Amino acid sequence: MSRATLELPPSTRVFLTRPATACFTTLRPDGTPHVTPVRFTFDAAASLARVTTRAGSRKARNVAAGGPAARVALCQAEGFRWATLEGRATVTDDPARLAEAIRRYTARYRAAPPTPPDLVVVEIAVDRVLSPNS
Structure with a gap:
């Protein structure tokens, strides 16, 4: 990929x-937006x-219901500085992909993420970045 x-x-x-x-x-599924705060990593x-x-979770179910065309957005903001990442998303419970997501999360946030038994990773193939600096 x-x-x-x-x-x-x-x-x-x-x-x-x-x-x-x-x-x-x-x-x-009804087309209305669902917005939730998350921690994420960007490669x-x-x-x-x-x-x-x-x-x-609602976010994982929304992505799964959208199939291969599921588009999502992540917007990180601090004051008037912001960056939005947009792209197609998929949900996976593949152990190698989960391990990589956890590794990157731990490096970024200096603490491991919660690891419930049904942990999955939403992977977003970013194809657009919006930011006042880009």
């Missing part, structure tokens, strides 16, 4: 490594964002 690296200004790359919370937007080299969550 190879993707082109997104061109981001260095300041945006650094901003997206700060241990911040983002708003994660998915679409419910700029692979253009891949990751959100760990429970399989039964």
